[in-house]
Amino acid sequence: FAPRATRPSAGLAHSRVRMQAERINTQIDLDSPKVVNMLELEGKAVYCRCWKSATFPLCNGAHAKHNEATGDNVGPLIVTAKKD
């Protein structure tokens, strides 16, 4: 077995990324059975995917602090509505 040469991301080799069965959301609408956001888009928007943003569902850069604290690499989703 020849391990694929991978650049360890923030010191974490693939195999040592502990498979986590932890919840991702510890802040947003905890009383809701499932947090689904349905939004209309005009132009461009940056959406949160780290569940830590104070402006959720929009991104406010909170992923930086989360990534630093955990060695994670999550970032936002940037969507632009196609012009006709």
Added chain:
Amino acid sequence: FAPRATRPSAGLAHSRVRMQAERINTQIDLDSPKVVNMLELEGKAVYCRCWKSATFPLCNGAHAKHNEATGDNVGPLIVTAKKD
């Protein structure tokens, strides 16, 4: 201090949601320093926010299994491009 009457979500009272300093992403582009997706949208799309979808950045329903295994309540982002 009068605690807000909250319906414990899946048996987890607010106070017992353990504040997790764990990584959220254990599957997607682990070699990337930060996973950011820039997409154009025509019509409607359902985007993954649980980082478990096999069709990431699009949702494939993988959040259901994650939520069941962890008591989490994460769901997708549904975006519709505004018609002129």
